[in-house]
Structure formats: C-alpha cells, structure tokens
Amino acid sequence: MTELVPPEAIRFANGEPLCAYQECYRCFDGRDILFRLVNVEKKQWFFYNDTTDTIAHVCAMFYPGSVIRPLQRADMHVIPGPTGVADETCSIEVTLDIQPGFTESFIEGEHKGFHLEFRTETAPTKEVVFEYRRPTVPYDKIYRCFKNGNGLLFRLVDERVRQWFFYNDTRDLMMKVSVAFANSAEVRPLGCTALGVPHADTAPESVVYTLLIAPGCTEPFIEGNPVTYTLEFAAEPLDAPVTPALEEPVQYLHGCPDVAVIPHQTHVFKCFKEHGNGLLFRVVDDVNTIWAFYNDTPDYVMTANMRYPGTSDIRLAPGVQVIADSEREGGFVAAVEVLPLATVPFLVGAPEQYELAFAATPVVPLTPLPTTPAEPSPPPQLAAAADTATTVPPALPVPEEAPVYCNSGPDLTVMPNIDEVYKCFKDYGNGLVFRLVDKVQRRWAFYNDTTDVVALVRVQFSPGARIQPLGHTVLGCDLESGSVLHEIRVNPLETALFVEGDVDIFTTKFVAEQIQT
Secondary structure (H helix, E strand, C coil): CCEECCHHHCCCCCCCCCCCCCEEEEEECCEEEEEEEEECCCCEEEEEECCCCEEEEEEEEECCCCEEEECCCCEEEEECCCCCCCCCCCEEEEEEEECCCCEEEEEEEECCCEEEEEEEEECCCCCCCCCCCCCCCCCCEEEECCCCCCCCEEEEEECCCCEEEEEECCCCEEEEEEEEECCHHHEEECCCCEECCCCCCCCCCCEEEEEEECCCCEEEEEEECCCCEEEEEEEEECCCCCCCCCCCCCCCCCCCCCCCCCCCCCEEEECCCCCCCCCEEEEEECCCCEEEEEECCCCEEEEEEEEEECCCCEEECCCCEEEECCCCCCEEEEEEEECCCCEEEEEEECCCCCEEEEEEEECCCCCCCCCCCCCCCCCCCCCCHHHCEEEECCCCCCCCCCCCCCCCCCCCCCCCCCCEEEECCCCCCCCCEEEEEECCCCEEEEEECCCCEEEEEEEEECCCCCEEECCCCEEEECCCCCCEEEEEEECCCCEEEEEEECCCCEEEEEEEEECCC
C-alpha cells in the first residue's frame, strides 16, 4: 500500500506539492519518488511526483460500496460483476499518469477500502547528444531506450501524425524492439514492423509488434495513440564471432568431476574466474560431445544458465530446466542446479552460439526443533536470523495442490488471482511462508502464515531479466557475485506484493527471524 510519513519527516527534494493536505503517504518504500496526499477535510486525494525525470503511473482499485468521483485528469471506470451489470456492488478502478514535478488531483469522496499499484517509466529526454548519426524524421518527443551511454536506441514520437519511430545511434549493434500493446485497435504497424508472438497468458485483444533497427538507421514502427503498452529492447553485435572460452590450468580443492558422468575431460573451464580456484567448472568431453558442470565447493549451491538460439543442434540432459528466451525470438534459456561437490550432466552436442551465466548461493540448513505430539503444535521456535536459512534451487519447483494454512490465508485484496502456491520452508511445519504466483500478470507475492515470525526473502533473477519491484520490495546486492537481489520483509500474517516481469529463472533464499516478546 502506501507508508504514512510523519509531518516532521516530510521532505521534498525537487519542489513542493501545489495542494492543501493533512496526510502524506510515500508510495514507494524507501524511495521518495511519488507521494499520495490526502485532504481529510474535503475527502480529496492528490499525487505529487517529486522527480525530474520519471513518469509515475497510478492504478487504484476501490472496493464495492465506495462513493467517489474522479478529479481533473483521473480516469475512472466501474468493473462489472459476474452478471455484467455495473452497480454499487462493483469495484471501481481509477488511473492517472503524473509527470515529473507535477501535482495531480485524483479522487473525491468516501471509500470502503482500496488497493494501489504504481509503476514508473523514464520521461521524455530533454537533451540528447547523438554520437553516430541523427534521426531522419521529425519528432516531438524522444525517449532513451537504454541507460548505457547516451541511450544507444531512441524512441521518437511525432504527435502530429501519431507515429512512433526508432533510431539506432550505434555503429555495431543490431537493435531489436518488441512492444506489447494492450489494445490492438489502437495501433497500426508501419514499414518493416512485424507481428510478434504474444505470451500465452496475454489478453486476446492485445498484440505484439517487433522491429529490427540496423546501426545508424531510423525506422517507422506504429501509428496510433496507444494507452497501455510494454516495451522490450535487445542489442546484439553484428556478425559477432563466438569467442572461444579461455581454458586455464585448474586445481580442484575438494574432489574432482565424476568420470561416470563425464568420462573424458577434454576441456575444463572455470566459471568464477575471479573467485578462488574457479568454484564451478564446465567440463567438456569432445569424444562423446558432452557438457557437464562440477561444483568444487562444499557449501554453495551453484546455478548455471545458458542462453542459446533455437537452431542449436543439442539435447539437454534430464533435470535441466528450459524456457523460451523472452528477449530473443526463437531462443531458449536452459538452467541447471549443481549441489555441493556434485557433477551434473548438462547437454549433448556442440553448440556454436551461446551465453553462459552463473550464480552461487550459500547453503545454511534449517534445523527444525521437535514438538510434543500430545500438545497443539505452536509456531516453530526458530534460531537466530543469521543461523536460520534455507536455499531453494533455481529449477522450477512443483506447486502445492492443496496448501494448508494455519491462519487466515493470503489476502485476496492484495493478490486477487493466485494460480500457483509454493512452500518457502518445505521441511518446516506447513511451509510457514508461501510464494504466490499470478501467471497471467507474471506477478509474485508472499504470504506469511505465522503469528510471530518475520520472513526475509531474497531472490536473484537471471541476468537481463526485466523485473519490476512491487510494494515495499527493495533492491540489494550479492556480495559474493555482485548480482542484483530483490528483497522484502514479510511480517506475520502479511500478504506482500513482490515483483512482476520475467520471473522464469531465479534463485531464492529465505530467512526467518522470530519476534522477541
């Protein structure tokens, strides 16, 4: 939801709200980006965007029985019920976009409860320094597509003719654009824009368009005034040859690859070249054209991910998870977990094009304490937070068919649609904390089914995954690998939104800390 800011702690960095208010709420936990302002006397809401370069999008769902009206630019519509009739028993959705530095009126009236969602996007760029060429079309607004360098790829909008263009300001990168539009009737493809393949869970009225932009080129994309859309970009070197991996002398510290898995160790490559002896090793058998991974650590679970095109002539080993590559059409991502001191087969074949990524997660076992069978089982007595953790492998686990909750269960006003439920502490009671998955929205939440335990969740997603933090999720860093972590604290009986986006490949770690009373 939003966090109430005490009056003495209210600080704005880039201006002041242009409205009268008695209550101020921070919309992003720990980030002073957007504020919800409430005029209690007049029963009015406002939003103030305290940034200089970020557009904030607000979507509020008010519960049935709310008597409200939208103010100024806010857009309101009633969500019809099962009968298709829109009346006082229906929920009300109100949406609004807030430009950087702006104060916007939102609603007026009395509500019976609400749920808020926020997302942000980069505002149009005011100043751009082109490094290669220049766009060949006029435009009113220009958006950077990448944070690297000067932006590399730019989206150009000509408001007069209602058209989008893309300009590639690089010399050696082929750019691929993929945009999912929520309403296909709002847009028409232009030029070389092609119809893309939508996700299986997208709405029937949506459409995906893709486009390739060569270095220095400006290409038309679509015509129309789309309201809701999701942008994805990928940059690939032009005709980049595959650089052979550097094979270095290796020294195993705790064992060696299992010859029963990989008989001929023709080549051995370090996976973590900057750490110790390499920790994880990719072993190649040229005789049998086999790849395997050997984990030479006693206390880390390793994850190996490989991105490869669909034209590769390979067969993945049993136990290797594979999903479609969301960033490259026709490609795939394979992932395997390698337990401490284990040798795991990965593939048969000799892939010519591939990208490898690795992650290491410490193994700290969770040891449950015994309970007395004759007495009702109280919540488990957990050890100190530093000593209480469990590591979940990145391979996709099996969802619970009928999860058993000891308390009230997940709050459906926070996570209305739950397609899958996973236990976070599988060997501990009923699971304690549960990961909730909305497959349609590609969204996660966590529900803490305990009354006296705070759960800390840390998740590392695959490199390049597009992830949007939700609720009070914050970003952290893995000190071992330098990878980005998404973290959230889930209080007792809380249902907390976590993230949405490319959540297919991940490594999780859960820590439970008992509240001292």
